[in-house]
Amino acid sequence: DQQVKQNSPSLSVQEGRISILNCDYTNSMFDYFLWYKKYPAEGPTFLISISSIKDKNEDGRFTVFLNKSAKHLSLHIVPSQPGDSAVYFCAASDNFNKFYFGSGTKLNVKP
């Protein structure tokens, strides 16, 4: 029973263009969402978060959008850089203590 889904296992983008990573969830009680980046042989690194009271949150090149009615969130990276190449996970929680993660999207930014 996967409550958080990332349906695109991989994404390839040219350097300087926008990367859009998508995430869907099924539990309407989720009210806090996180995005993580993971390089091989490293633990996930926190990128950006959003709570359900907002529909957008920005941090530098990273913007997360939340569409509660569609149970969908997306991470936009503009402009994309080769160093952004990694696996990206979205995560959701309804109690701030237990997080449900998607299966990840591998982003490849081509120089």
Add this chain to the structure above:
Amino acid sequence: DAGVTQSPTHLIKTRGQQVTLRCSPISGHKSVSWYQQVLGQGPQFIFQYYEKEERGRGNFPDRFSARQFPNYSSELNVNALLLGDSALYLCASSLVSLLGTGELFFGEGSRLTVL
């Protein structure tokens, strides 16, 4: 400042053995969570501890247990290892507020291989 540290980084065990994984949280973080990441999947919640008490448990068998010490470090124990326990075990620490834990800060993980 030191991040979340985990040990050992890699280990190999055989079926039926027991393993203990260790985690030291970021200084000032009182909550520790454990996640299991199987190849090709996202991290899956195992336990969350705060102030030495279990605050949450995921859908894992009783072979999995954990504890938190007064210095907020934590251990994850897995008994009677199965081949399917082979995974990356991630420890995460977080600050705790009235709202909960907020974002998780992960260590590099302990890679367990069960033969």
